[in-house]
Amino acid sequence: MNSPARILALETSCDETAVAICEAPGRIVASRISSQALIHRAYGGVVPEVASRNHILAVRPLVEEALAEAGLTLGQIDAFAATAGPGLASSLLVGNTVAKALALAHGKPFLAINHLEGHLLSPFIGTEAGVRPCVALIVSGGHTSLLQVRGFGDYTLLGKTRDDAAGEAFDKVAKMLGLPYPGGPEIDRLAREGDAGAYRFPRSMLDSGDFAFSFSGLKTAVLYQLDKLAAPLEACLDDLCASFQEAVVDILVGKTLKAARTCGESLVTVSGGVSCNSRLREAFARRCADAGLELAIAPPDLSTDNAAMIAYVAWLRHSAGQADPLEIDVDPNLSVVPA
Numbered sequence: 001m002n003s004p005a006r007i008l009a010l011e012t013s014c015d016e017t018a019v020a021i022c023e024a025p026g027r028i029v030a031s032r033i034s035s036q037a038l039i040h041r042a043y044g045g046v047v048p049e050v051a052s053r054n055h056i057l058a059v060r061p062l063v064e065e066a067l068a069e070a071g072l073t074l075g076q077i078d079a080f081a082a083t084a085g086p087g088l089a090s091s092l093l094v095g096n097t098v099a100k101a102l103a104l105a106h107g108k109p110f111l112a113i114n115h116l117e118g119h120l121l122s123p124f125i126g127t128e129a130g131v132r133p134c135v136a137l138i139v140s141g142g143h144t145s146l147l148q149v150r151g152f153g154d155y156t157l158l159g160k161t162r163d164d165a166a167g168e169a170f171d172k173v174a175k176m177l178g179l180p181y182p183g184g185p186e187i188d189r190l191a192r193e194g195d196a197g198a199y200r201f202p203r204s205m206l207d208s209g210d211f212a213f214s215f216s217g218l219k220t221a222v223l224y225q226l227d228k229l230a231a232p233l234e235a236c237l238d239d240l241c242a243s244f245q246e247a248v249v250d251i252l253v254g255k256t257l258k259a260a261r262t263c264g265e266s267l268v269t270v271s272g273g274v275s276c277n278s279r280l281r282e283a284f285a286r287r288c289a290d291a292g293l294e295l296a297i298a299p300p301d302l303s304t305d306n307a308a309m310i311a312y313v314a315w316l317r318h319s320a321g322q323a324d325p326l327e328i329d330v331d332p333n334l335s336v337v338p339a
C-alpha cells in the first residue's frame, strides 16, 4: 500500500481531451477538460481522425494546466495513467503514448485504465467510504450496462444493451429532430417545456425478466411518429422530446430498481454522460427514496467524459500495488468485465 502517491491521468477515448491528478486519499487535486464538441458538431458526430489530431494539439497544454492547478511539477508525480479503452483507437493512442512517454522519461510506473471502470466508480470520487457494494447503471454514449459491484475490482455484469446505447438513442433521435450534436443535452433542455404523456412510446424490454436493454425499437417508434404528426415538427418538438425521454427514463429506472431488489443491494449508482439528464436524476431520486434505496450519482462534470475518474481508478489500482507494462496495447473494444 503506497497511499501518498500522486497519479496523473489522461483521457482521450473520444472527443474530450482531459487530464487530472489524484492523490491520497483518492482526492482529485486537478481536473482539466478541453472539449471538441463544437468542432465535431459541424459533421453531426465525432470524426475519428479530426479527434486524434485535436487531442495532439490539446494534450500538452492541458498537462501543464493540470500541474499548475495542483501546484506540482512532473517530478512530483508517482505514476502516469491513460484510458486504454473502450474508445476510438486513434484517439486512445494519443493519451497512451503521452502517458507512457512521461512514465518512461521519469522512471515511474504506467497504468492502463478501463474507461468504463472510470464511469462505474465516478460516484465514489471524493467520498470518505470509497467504493461500496451497489447495483450500478452505466449510461453513456456507447454503453448501457447494469452491474453488481461487490467492491473495487469485483464486478458482475447483470445485463447490457442488445443494440443502441441510451446516449446513442438520445443522439440519433435528436438528429432525426434536426437538433445539433450531441443531442442528449438538447433533448433534456427542450423536454422541460414538453408534455411527457403527449406520445406513448414503447418501454422496450422493461418486463423482459432479465437485465438486458434495447433502444432501437424506441428510436424507430419516434421515426414513425414523425410521419404522422398532426402539426409542423417545430410545434411538436418539446412534446416529442419529453415523451421520448420519459420512455428512456422509465426503462432505465425500472430495470435498475429491479436489479437492486434481485441482488439485495441497498445502494444504487448511476454514471456516464446520460446520468446528467435532469429528468433521469429526478426520477431516480424519487423512486429510490420511495423504495428505501440510497442513490449516488456523480456531479455532471464527473458524469460526462473526464480524466478525474481515470485518475481515481488509477490511484486505487496503484494503491493496491498494480501497474501495467509499457508494451500494453490500447483496446477499442475493452469491456468492463472480462468476457
Ligand code: KG4
Pocket (backbone or CB within 6 Å): 014, 139, 140, 141, 142, 143, 166, 167, 168, 170, 171, 182, 183, 184, 185, 188, 272, 273, 274, 275, 276, 277, 278, 303, 304, 305
Ligand atoms: O459518458 P459520455 O460523456 O461519453 C461516452 O463515454 O460515451 O456520454 C456521452 C453521451 C452522449 O450520448 C450525450 O448525448 C449524453 O451522454 N448526454 C445526455 C445528457 N448529457 C450528455 N443525454 C441525455 N441528457 C443529458 N443531459
Ligand code: ZN
Pocket (backbone or CB within 6 Å): 115, 119, 140, 141, 272, 273, 304, 305
Ligand atoms: Zn464515457
